[in-house]
Amino acid sequence: MKIVLDGQGGDYPEQAVLGAIQAVEKHKDLEIVICGKESEITQVLANNYKGNKITVCDCSEVITNDDVPTIAVREKKDSSMVKALRMAKEDSSIDGVVSSGNTGALLTASLFIAKRIKGISRPCLAPSLPTAVDGKCFVLVDCGANADCKPINLQHFAIMGSCYVESLFGVQNPTVAILSNGQEKGKGNELVKETYPILEGTKSINFVGNVEARDILSGDYDVVVCDGFSGNVALKTIEGTALCVMKMIKDSIKNGSLLQKIGGLLIKPAVRKLKSTMDVNEQAGGTVLGVDGIIVKAHGSSKQASICRCIEQAMLLINNNIVQKIKENLSGLEENDNQEK
């Protein structure tokens, strides 16, 4: 298996190389091509790696977080991100891409270079998020790629999210809910109300109805479907609230009695574990769903372990043939639609 890594897009290019080394040392059948500044990458490799499973593709440009996605993808043709995606598209020996670069640019480049799966008008970004049930994650689709959506987009997110959860976590017949402002059928904005019956009629998914934002972390749902604006609000509210709650506990202990301060010291390992559970950087990457290729988005501040995990995530999706799975479920949809007409 061969994966191409955009080695320049994130905050720590050296860590990306170290993550690649960790991955090839762990998985004997894995090869990695790193796109980025050759001299720098070669230096890190020389100091840390003796094998021959990593090659380098020199790129003179970098897409930064300040770049406007569409312009950057069009104009920075020699950037590590554009070259990584182009290589994956053109070289049939390459199975997938991992990048920690500018999210908007990665989505744009995925559309322009990897191209959409036939039938999908809006690819989406699917992150997996922790729940209150230890070790269980759920997938939020879309979480930011498409701020304004139509019901058919949400139907596609639901189908792709189901395939994704099956491939990534091995969950059979995953539950799919639509994010709404009330659990009862009939609640929602216009988009949710229009989408609900469409999801009810989609045979390839296990649709269980509305879910309120309060319950998305309960562990009861595998896939939560929403437009990218609401998904972004939910995702970032989770992040902000977790940080806020931890700060509140810290402040409260700091300003508390001596015994509370001692208690605070004693529970530090528990808080550290929680921090790592809630930290996106420690979690799996997001995946661009709906394009004709495996493209995993690592967090911009990913370090070695996180890059390695994202490479492993790409491997899992490749092994489980998620693109093919999505295509099959979509074609089933079209046949059903045609039969119903």
Place this chain on the structure above:
Amino acid sequence: MKIVLDGQGGDYPEQAVLGAIQAVEKHKDLEIVICGKESEITQVLANNYKGNKITVCDCSEVITNDDVPTIAVREKKDSSMVKALRMAKEDSSIDGVVSSGNTGALLTASLFIAKRIKGISRPCLAPSLPTAVDGKCFVLVDCGANADCKPINLQHFAIMGSCYVESLFGVQNPTVAILSNGQEKGKGNELVKETYPILEGTKSINFVGNVEARDILSGDYDVVVCDGFSGNVALKTIEGTALCVMKMIKDSIKNGSLLQKIGGLLIKPAVRKLKSTMDVNEQAGGTVLGVDGIIVKAHGSSKQASICRCIEQAMLLINNNIVQKIKENLSGLEENDNQEK
């Protein structure tokens, strides 16, 4: 000052009466009328109150959480909620209403009975939420009354939210931000992009641009404006995440070493304080903004202290003449609009 309390809508009617008693004992110039089952209320009063500041208005019906708002408000004319609102509308000696009943029904009844302020097409529900800064709250408008909104609705929410924060917390020139999926100008869904320049041009508010959901709890913003669907997602994600994080810490301590368990016991007061900060029931009530009257919504599970706080919140809004303030800011808006044409 005279306030009417819907004594039957919440989960604990007896607690509502006790909350009213607490309020009149604390505020000598306050009178309260409690709408509800006279025999039950009289019983609680007989056992707990000797004064003459509380009167009872007998109501034979209750609007429950299972009722469909529009039907309930139309048909349950003798319900405690409908009677309380009607009394406030018809009896000029009554200054405001507090109810812990069905939120949808309260919004519907507010529209039908209190009526909209001229110029406001969509009243909204404004809760105040805690932030990472100790003691500082912010207001999220709308948080659920209007699932689908137009830019002009959001402009009204911004103006009303500003007046509200000034009246409730005494904040001068409060900062107003619009909830978006990116902080930069230009980010957002269609609604946000259309609303942004309108808020920029609204002279009566201190508009500071987009805010990402991650930052709404930072304490840097006084008013966060959004459509009721996104607001509901943010509000309930905060609630769900706070619960989830606290459960994770608890689990982690429970499954941790003996020292961690001892630490967990020692920090209990800190966690209890946090729980009360994050608990909507302990917080101030939400207020229906945009109707011609003071209507405070207490949480359905409110107990004595929380009901008393909501009554005090209504008193503050009455004293600060918030309805008049909103009217003035709206008329300013119309004049500006006319001048600009």
